[in-house]
Amino acid sequence: xxxxxxxxxxxxxxxxxxxxxxxxxxxxxxxxxxxxxxxxxxxxxxxxxxxxxxxxxxxxxxxxxxxxxxxxxxxxxxxxxxxxxxxxxxxxxxxxxxxxxxxxxxxxxxxxxxxxxxxxxxxxxxxxxxxxxxxxxxxxxxxxxxxxxxxxxxxxxxxxxxxxxxxxxx
Numbered sequence: 001x002x003x004x005x006x007x008x009x010x011x012x013x014x015x016x017x018x019x020x021x022x023x024x025x026x027x028x029x030x031x032x033x034x035x036x037x038x039x040x041x042x043x044x045x046x047x048x049x050x051x052x053x054x055x056x057x058x059x060x061x062x063x064x065x066x067x068x069x070x071x072x073x074x075x076x077x078x079x080x081x082x083x084x085x086x087x088x089x090x091x092x093x094x095x096x097x098x099x100x101x102x103x104x105x106x107x108x109x110x111x112x113x114x115x116x117x118x119x120x121x122x123x124x125x126x127x128x129x130x131x132x133x134x135x136x137x138x139x140x141x142x143x144x145x146x147x148x149x150x151x152x153x154x155x156x157x158x159x160x161x162x163x164x165x166x167x168x169x170x
Contacts, residue, residue, distance in 0.1 A: 026147030027102040030113035031158065032140035033094045034124045040132040044090055051127040055088045058097070058127070062086035062120030066101055066112040076111050079103050086116050088124075095124055098143075110145050 036044075043049050051057075063084050070078030082102050089096040099116035101109040121137040128135055146152045 023104055023106055024147045025102065025104050026108045026145070027100065028109045028113045028145040029098060029100045029143045030110075030117045030141060031096065031098045031143050032117040032121050033096050033138050034121050034128075035094045035134075035136040035138060036128065037132050037134055038093070040128050040135070041090060041092065043131060044095070044128075049127060050130060054124055054127045055090070055095075058088055058095075058120040058123040059086045061123040062097070062099055062116035065119035066099065066109075066116040069112045069115045072115060073111055077107050079105050079107060079109065079112070081109065081112060084112070084116065086120050088120065097121055097124075108145055108148050110142050114140060114142060 040049075044054055047053070063086055065072070066084045066086075067081060070076045080103060082104060084099070084101045086097065086099045089098075097117050097120045099113040099120070101112045101116070103109050117140050118137075121140065125135050125137060141155065141158075142153070143158045144152075144154045
């Protein structure tokens with residue numbers, strides 16, 4: 001069990017000690033999608049979803065979730081985030097969600113961006129479920145991270161999120 005950092009020698013769960021690690025700048029991005037019916041996409045574009053502004057609610061929910069990741073995921077360290085952003089892009093058949101975060105610290109922000117995307121997606125689902133029971137949350141994944149001992153990771157095959165529009169539409 002020595003390879004499993006969140007278990008001690010007895011197999012009991014523990015929070016990993018990071019106090020000895022140097023503080024470095026750490027960043028991460030994540031993405032995910034909510035697949036929607038064409039009728040729901042039209043409602044979104046027209047601003048006619050009965051529960052209100054889906055994109056604004058999901059964006060704020062994602063940011064709030066990133067800030068509270070240490071409270072939501074049992075063995076995550078609470079960290080001081082220096083930046084969090086969540087973007088939602090309405091495409092023909094889905095809302096594509098991307099989140100980015102950064103910190104200067106002893107542990108990374110991968111869980112924070114994954115949590116931001118997941119909660120933003122759940123918020124989209126909650127806001128459209130009355131008009132679209134077919135909505136599907138899919139493909140929540142880490143797309144990049146930098147900093148720390150493990151260095152840089154960029155998921156191959158994921159389109160560059162900088163190519164997507166930032167205004168919430170196609």
